[in-house]
Amino acid sequence: MTKVLIAAAILFSLFSCNAGGGADSSETGMLEIKERCAVFYTPGPGKLRQLKADFGAKDFDGIVATNQQYMNEAREFITKQKVKIIPTSQYKLHFVKRNGEIFSIDLNKSKYAWEVFLFNGFDDPVKIDVTNVQEEYQNANMAPGN
Secondary structure, eight states: OHHHHHHHHHHHHHHOSOOOOOOOGGGOSEEEEOSSEEEEEOOOHHHHHHHHHHHOHHHHHHHHHHHHHHHHHHHHHHHHTTOOEEEEOOSEEEEEOTTSOEEEEEOOSTTOSSEEEEEOSSSOOEEOOGGGHHHHHHHTTOSTTO
């Protein structure tokens, strides 16, 4: 049942017409990432208001709880892999690759809610499916020295 809820939330957010964000000043700014890590994005107050409006107040608490459960499971797995975790509510992420190239992500869009990005320092960051974190970790070439 929980996978159905998360899948519904993800699908809804992907096809939502609301392209704007609702960020508070505490969520603004840019986070620059220059090393191998996992970035855990949790919506700040403004984004939570936007998501609650998008998903509806009735189902929102369940959606939040389900996402937090998957985020906690992902955090546990990634911690065991000895990967640095960067928690953030900032919605502008700049990943700086070792060759100097910058890959930017603006999370202030409806399709983003609770997200985990894996960054190995060389390739573009990978937004993972938190319901399948072990396989996603393997596919993201996160082993040290890659």
